[in-house]
Amino acid sequence: MARRNVTSEVSGTVWKIEVAPGAAVSAGDTLLIIESMKMEIAVTAPAPGIVSEILVKEEQAVAQGQALAEMDC
Amino acid sequence: MFHKVLVANRAAAASRIIRALRKLGVRSVALYSDADKGAPYLEQADEAFAIGPAPARSSYLDQDAILAVAKRCGADAVHPGYGFLSENPVFARRLSEAGIGFIGPAADWIAAMGHKTRAREMMAREGLPVGRGSGLLSADRDAMIAAARRIGFPVLIKPAAGGGGIGMLPALDEDQLVKAAERARGLAKRGFGNDEIYLERLLERPRHIEFQVIADRHGNARHLFERDCSVQRRHQKVIEEASAPGLARPALDALADQIAATLARLGYDNIGTVEMLRGADGTFQFIEMNTRLQVEHAVTEAITGIDIVFAQIRAAAGERLDAILPQTVERNGHAIEARIYAEDPERFLPSPGPLTVFRPPSGAGIRVETGYAEGGEVTPYYDPMIAKVIAWAETRNAAIDRLRESLQNFAIVGVKSNIPAIMKMLDAPAFKEGDVHTGLLPEVMARGVAAAIAV
Numbered sequence: 001m002a003r004r005n006v007t008s009e010v011s012g013t014v015w016k017i018e019v020a021p022g023a024a025v026s027a028g029d030t031l032l033i034i035e036s037m038k039m040e041i042a043v044t045a046p047a048p049g050i051v052s053e054i055l056v057k058e059e060q061a062v063a064q065g066q067a068l069a070e071m072d073c
Numbered sequence: 074m075f076h077k078v079l080v081a082n083r084a085a086a087a088s089r090i091i092r093a094l095r096k097l098g099v100r101s102v103a104l105y106s107d108a109d110k111g112a113p114y115l116e117q118a119d120e121a122f123a124i125g126p127a128p129a130r131s132s133y134l135d136q137d138a139i140l141a142v143a144k145r146c147g148a149d150a151v152h153p154g155y156g157f158l159s160e161n162p163v164f165a166r167r168l169s170e171a172g173i174g175f176i177g178p179a180a181d182w183i184a185a186m187g188h189k190t191r192a193r194e195m196m197a198r199e200g201l202p203v204g205r206g207s208g209l210l211s212a213d214r215d216a217m218i219a220a221a222r223r224i225g226f227p228v229l230i231k232p233a234a235g236g237g238g239i240g241m242l243p244a245l246d247e248d249q250l251v252k253a254a255e256r257a258r259g260l261a262k263r264g265f266g267n268d269e270i271y272l273e274r275l276l277e278r279p280r281h282i283e284f285q286v287i288a289d290r291h292g293n294a295r296h297l298f299e300r301d302c303s304v305q306r307r308h309q310k311v312i313e314e315a316s317a318p319g320l321a322r323p324a325l326d327a328l329a330d331q332i333a334a335t336l337a338r339l340g341y342d343n344i345g346t347v348e349m350l351r352g353a354d355g356t357f358q359f360i361e362m363n364t365r366l367q368v369e370h371a372v373t374e375a376i377t378g379i380d381i382v383f384a385q386i387r388a389a390a391g392e393r394l395d396a397i398l399p400q401t402v403e404r405n406g407h408a409i410e411a412r413i414y415a416e417d418p419e420r421f422l423p424s425p426g427p428l429t430v431f432r433p434p435s436g437a438g439i440r441v442e443t444g445y446a447e448g449g450e451v452t453p454y455y456d457p458m459i460a461k462v463i464a465w466a467e468t469r470n471a472a473i474d475r476l477r478e479s480l481q482n483f484a485i486v487g488v489k490s491n492i493p494a495i496m497k498m499l500d501a502p503a504f505k506e507g508d509v510h511t512g513l514l515p516e517v518m519a520r521g522v523a524a525a526i527a528v
Contacts, residue, residue, distance in 0.1 A: 009422055010422050010423050010424070010425075010453075011423075011425055011426075011453055012423065012425070012453040013453065035453075036423040036425065036453040037415070037416070037423035037425060037453055037454075037455065037456060037457040038455065038456045038457070038527060039307075039422075039423055039457075039525045039526065039527055040260075040525060040526045040527075041422065041423070041525040042525070061453075
């Protein structure tokens with residue numbers, strides 16, 4: 001198991017957090033949704049694993065490349 | 074004519090409308106959110122008012138705030154532009170109750186066309202071609218599947234109160250349908266405050282052809298021909314042209330005449346656009362009518378010589394169509410517009426940021442519409458369009474060449490732009506031959522569009 005950061009591909013705001021810490025997810029599952037420029041961009045699990053931490057809150061502004069969640073996978 | 078018009082919009086739309094007001098000798102009032110403070114379109118207006126914080130719901134969508142400014146500045150009409158409150162019947166009604174004109178059709182028309190299944194039913198009754206669709210979709214799984222089977226998979230799920238490519242999701246089979254319907258309801262509720270959805274048959278490789286209509290307050294309506302807006306990503310237009318390439322004129326002209334006659338009979342009363350899909354078999358089907366100015370109006374202006382915004386304002390002020398338009402309007406040459414988006418050109422993901430360099434092209438046959446300037450900032454709060462470049466020439470090939478050359482000279486640093494994707498499309502053999510369809514842009518891109526959804 002390795003700890004892994006999941007980052008945002010774009011700058012925008014956090015629209016929705018779809019999982020809670022401790023959730024077991026498969027690769028491709030949506031962790032949270034970023035809104036930017038009238039677009040919803042799903043942030044998905046890069047690999048199967050456990051969500052260890054969500055680092056942002058809904059409606060929070062985030063920068064491109066910013067870590068949004070941590071996973072153990 | 075109006076004395077003072079409040080422009081309830083921002084950036085390129087606001088800039089374009091302010092220009093038309095100036096040409097008419099009407100005073101203009103611009104609005105800006107905190108994110109647009111100091112934007113260049115504000116300098117063009119006679120007055121400018123702060124409207125609220127950056128998020129659109131707290132500024133450009135805040136009806137109370139906009140009404141308050143309209144009253145305070147003494148505007149006798151509001152131009153809503155496109156997007157934001159342009160197709161909101163409640164806003165149009167509130168203005169009229171306050172004795173302020175709305176530069177658009179009557180609120181009842183906005184409501185009638187804003188509900189897409191009712192609009193489809195109305196147009197079908199009037200004899201326009203309408204494709205297979207479901208009516209409002211039941212939330213019951215079996216009923217939903219039965220509705221899709223009657224149409225036949227693949228289907229496209231659309232919000233009934235929708236528009237702008239928002240909340241539209243394809244479903245290839247029953248499992249996808251059930252999942253996507255739930256997602257679409259969420260998107261529809263969020264985007265339009267209404268979770269009603271419906272199904273349309275998902276056509277393979279359709280062309281998007283739309284007809285520009287202009288009507289007055291006296292029961293007259295005419296058309297200004299068609300536009301082809303088939304080059305899209307995520308159901309949102311990227312390249313638009315007039316005329317539609319490679320199609321036989323008689324069928325297009327007959328449909329345009331039928332649409333104008335229908336809207337005249339029904340009493341439509343300002344500019345509008347009837348959007349159709351043309352299937353590979355050559356048949357047209359109505360998809361929706363937009364009761365407002367379109368982003369892509371400039372290509373029609375370029376081939377007809379008609380200033381559509383100027384005409385729209387005059388019609389809204391009560392002038393008669395025969396005073397606004399010449400007796401005959403002809404098509405002259407060919408025009409192509411490229412929408413320049415601040416986005417990654419490969420996966421079409423948003424790319425907000427500072428415009429450290431922003432030098433739009435200029436030259437014979439080139440028109441640029443933008444609300445931005447070098448040194449400005451493209452924020453994540455609004456849509457990604459930072460400019461429109463419109464090229465006109467005698468022939469389609471010459472217009473393509475002119476557009477390509479001008480885009481090569483469009484210097485943008487600080488944000489990514491979709492110019493490389495547009496260049497690739499302009500060079501694609503299918504595009505050059507006029508063999509366009511709504512799936513062509515993703516096809517010519519190497520990596521495929523990122524799974525983002527317009528909201």
